[in-house]
Amino acid sequence: MNQSVPRSLEDGLATPVPRGRMAAPGEAALDQIVGLAALLCEAPMSVFTLVDDDHPQGTSLGFGFAPHEVPSDMALFAEAVQQGGALIVPDLTQDPRFNTLACVTCAPFLRFYAGVPLEMPEGQGTGTLCVVGHSPRDLTPVQRLALQSLARHASTELGLRRSLDAERAARIEVARLLSERNDLLARNDVLRREADHRVKNSLQLVAAMLGLQARRLSDASAAKALEDAQQRIGGIAAVHEQLYRSSGTDLVEVSDFVEGLCAALAANRPANVDALRVHADKLTLESSQAMNLGLLLSELVTNAFKHAYADGMRGDVRVVLTADDRWVNLVVSDDGAGLPPGFGPEGRTGLGMRLVRAVLGEFGGTIAPKTGAGASFAIKMPLTLSTD
Structure with a gap:
């Protein structure tokens, strides 16, 4: 089994980098962070694991693994999160908490594990950044600091991605609401214009009927009153006609x-x-x-x-x-x-x-x-x- 460390990040990424069950947000930036963790810690492999609302069963990004070898067992992840700080296991086969895990007893046959939990805001899930290997070992103090720094950077990247996703979702929602508003305004205007048109037609009909009635009356004062009413109603009809003809x-x-x-x-x-x-x-x-x-x-x-x-x-x-x-x-x-x-x-x-x-x-x-x-x-x- 190849236990060599990639000479560069490009070397590690030149071979297929398998994903876990689901793609994590911010893949490109997280790929770089996961790869740097392996290089700085001189480890052949590294893993980023995340559990949140979008990935309730967990999702992983792996560096340096053969296809289908990215660990999917959550026991190491859970232990690192529960401990709240760096979890260093020099030899997984000698630790009763982990020596029966599939990733230890089967491919990729892990022996060494070092993981740091991500600093996630409350309610936004949990995650870890870890390096693993096939031989028992430990991290140097500098490597521990580097792994912790990269974990903080991964947390920042996730926060940025979530902010961008939230902004994008908000923009989509605003666009949807504006579209609905414009549709409602358009429908309201059609109804208003139709109402003006119908009122105008009704008033014109009433005015015409008053005019006919006035011409039939022999009483001059009554006829004059009807003519005045006809003019007034005709004026109101003209108002509705102009509203109907307005811009819409x-x-x-x-x-x-x-x-x-x-x-x-x-x-x-x-x-x-x-x-x-x-x-x-x-x-x-x-x-x-x-x-x-x-x-x-x-x-x-x-x-x-x-x-x-x-x-x-x-x-x-x-x-x-x-x-x-x-x-x-x-x-x-x-x-x-x-x-x-x-x-x-x-x-x-x-x-x-x-x-x-x-x-x-x-x-x-x-x-x-x-x-x-x-x-x-x-x-x-x-x-x-x-x-x-």
């Missing part, structure tokens, strides 16, 4: 939203309103806040269409949307006759102004009417998302 996320580009909504409202403007002119800053809002903004805009524009120009007057209605660090500012104005003396939104009992106050009350917004050369309504809404 829970965020809405408000300049496009406002311009699209105003275009839909302008299609039904009265003859004495020449144009609905719009200026909107680039701004991104959550769809819920964009919805509220659209309801306010629709109500104020519809109100301006009805009341701004009378007695042969005509002109434009203007919509200006701006934003600063804290507020969204919406101004709807005209060049008509202006507001009556003492006008105040708090005292108005009409459905439109009650709707405006209710929407503003949801998020702490304010409305300030101004009169002079025409009427103006300035709304301030708290900004929930930053401008682009």
